[in-house]
Amino acid sequence: MSQQNEVAGIAERAADDKTLFGFWAYLMTDCMVFASLFATYSVLHNNTAGGPSGQDLFSMPYVMVETMLLLTSSFTVGLAILAARNHNRNTVIFWFALTFLLGTAFLTLELTEFSRLVVEGNSWRRSGFLSGYFTLVGTHGLHILIGLIWMLTTVPRLLTDGFSRVNLRRLTMLSLFWHFLDIVWIFIFTIVYLMGNIV
Amino acid sequence: MSQSTHQSGSLVSYTVGFVLSVAITLAAYVATVNKIFTGWSLVILLVFLAVTQLLVQLICFLHIGREAKPRWNLMAFLFMALMFGVIAIGSLWIMHNMNYRMVPKGVEVNNYLSNQDGL
Numbered sequence: 001m002s003q004q005n006e007v008a009g010i011a012e013r014a015a016d017d018k019t020l021f022g023f024w025a026y027l028m029t030d031c032m033v034f035a036s037l038f039a040t041y042s043v044l045h046n047n048t049a050g051g052p053s054g055q056d057l058f059s060m061p062y063v064m065v066e067t068m069l070l071l072t073s074s075f076t077v078g079l080a081i082l083a084a085r086n087h088n089r090n091t092v093i094f095w096f097a098l099t100f101l102l103g104t105a106f107l108t109l110e111l112t113e114f115s116r117l118v119v120e121g122n123s124w125r126r127s128g129f130l131s132g133y134f135t136l137v138g139t140h141g142l143h144i145l146i147g148l149i150w151m152l153t154t155v156p157r158l159l160t161d162g163f164s165r166v167n168l169r170r171l172t173m174l175s176l177f178w179h180f181l182d183i184v185w186i187f188i189f190t191i192v193y194l195m196g197n198i199v
Numbered sequence: 200m201s202q203s204t205h206q207s208g209s210l211v212s213y214t215v216g217f218v219l220s221v222a223i224t225l226a227a228y229v230a231t232v233n234k235i236f237t238g239w240s241l242v243i244l245l246v247f248l249a250v251t252q253l254l255v256q257l258i259c260f261l262h263i264g265r266e267a268k269p270r271w272n273l274m275a276f277l278f279m280a281l282m283f284g285v286i287a288i289g290s291l292w293i294m295h296n297m298n299y300r301m302v303p304k305g306v307e308v309n310n311y312l313s314n315q316d317g318l
Contacts, residue, residue, distance in 0.1 A: 060228070
């Protein structure tokens with residue numbers, strides 16, 4: 001590699017690092033959004049206003065399936081990034097397609113649960129507990145939806161532009177976003193569903 | 200080829216992270232549903248398992264701390280964790296205190312009324 005290319009390579013890498021750090025900073029501020037929603041939920045979770053509590057409403061096996069779907073999708077997005085590093089286009093598309101399917105299945109289950117609650121008269125208007133629940137879990141679901149749309153808009157670019165620097169950067173940010181959503185879900189699973197089952 | 204900080208994962212680290220996460224999730228689920236633990240001991244166990252899984256995923260999936268020095272990503276994360284604690288624990292603390300002071304128990308109300316009215 002000539003010296004000129006080497007310098008250009010270092011400059012590009014520095015630009016990558018800067019973009020990824022910027023995205024990381026965004027993720028940290030997004031955590032603050034979830035911090036306030038978790039705080040709100042925790043404060044309100046006993047205020048059922050005579051309505052049902054978490055124990056009455058949530059089916060644990062159902063939530064466990066949701067959790068496993070999201071956890072597996074966090075793994076497959078990691079495999080997609082590994083394949084992207086090796087510029088293995090078909091493998092990347094395969095893993096992202098699987099991630100997309102798992103994410104869609106997760107979101108479908110979540111929206112099914114939401115609509116069941118609303119139909120049974122337990123919407124966000126029922127009690128402080130349910131307001132907190134729908135806001136927290138719904139915000140996470142909205143992030144999942146955004147992640148799915150992001151996959152649809154980013155992954156097809158591999159077919160047109162291949163593994164350009166910009167594309168690799170986009171895919172890396174997308175994978176960070178998806179891992180981050182899985183981590184948020186661990187705490188929703190623990191605090192809302194598992195602990196809701198005992199207290 | 201890109202060698203930036205977030206791409207330092209390997210097949211081994213992702214697989215280890217996935218297997219550990221599944222195991223921890225199953226443990227938390229079984230402990231809760233089969234009522235192996237109850238009450239506060241279960242709460243403590245669940246918090247412990249959630250934090251363990253957080254660390255597993257941070258290390259195996261997000262490769263935190265494996266960047267070159269200075270570790271700005273790690274520092275931003277630690278500051279976020281501190282603020283998260285302040286917001287979440289602080290809210291619970293304040294609201295618990297407020298409930299304690301603002302919503303008196305039946306006995307306290309009776310005492311207050313009897314003092315006021317001299318009954």
